[in-house]
Amino acid sequence: MKKIIIHLYALFSFNQIAISAETGGMPQLNPEFWFSQIFWLTISFGILFIVLSKFILPKIRNNLESRKSQIMDNIEIADDQKIKGEKNLKEYDKIIFDAKDSAKKTFNLAKEKIQLELSKEREKIENELNSKIKDAENEIDDLIKSAPEKINLVTVDTAGEIIQKLIGVEVNKSNVSAIVNEQIKTTRDK
DSSP states (O other), X not given: OHHHHHHHHHHHHHHHHHHHHHHHTOGGGOGGXXXXXXXXXXXXXXXXXXXXXXXXXXXXXXXXXXXXXXXXXXXXXXXXXXXXXXXXXXXXXXXHHHHHHHHHHHHHHHHHHHHHHHHHHHHHHHHHHHHHHHHHHHHHHHHHHHHHHHHHHHHHHHHHHHHXXXXXXXXXXXXXXXXXXXXXXXHHHO
């Protein structure tokens, strides 16, 4: 029942529009031209549909499918490249780690070798220095032992010359030597 009422209302409204269109002067709304308008509308949209469905839409569909396949191929290639890149990165990290480890070992070996050579060289230099020190100590000991005698001789000669110049008489060296030795003994005792 509701359907019938809706159809009647639509038909009544449609008749009202048609009657008002006849009197208004718009030819598109004139019912006598409707059949030709519907006919040409159907033909033009039918041709448009056929052209779109047979010529344009297949090209668009093919283009979309080729893009989709190309994108999928690119994604697959990118995934492969990513896997290869990660593998190469791991290999490079391993190579770098091995190189660092090798360099560290080489450095440690060189360091130990240099330290060994330095310790040998140090021992050699210390031995040379010790022998030179001993030689110098021996020379000093010899000089210390021979110094008083030489000092005595120089003192005796100097004192004899001084006395000779002061008095004008040549003095016996044994007398001067006895006096100098006596003075040295008294100086040591103090």
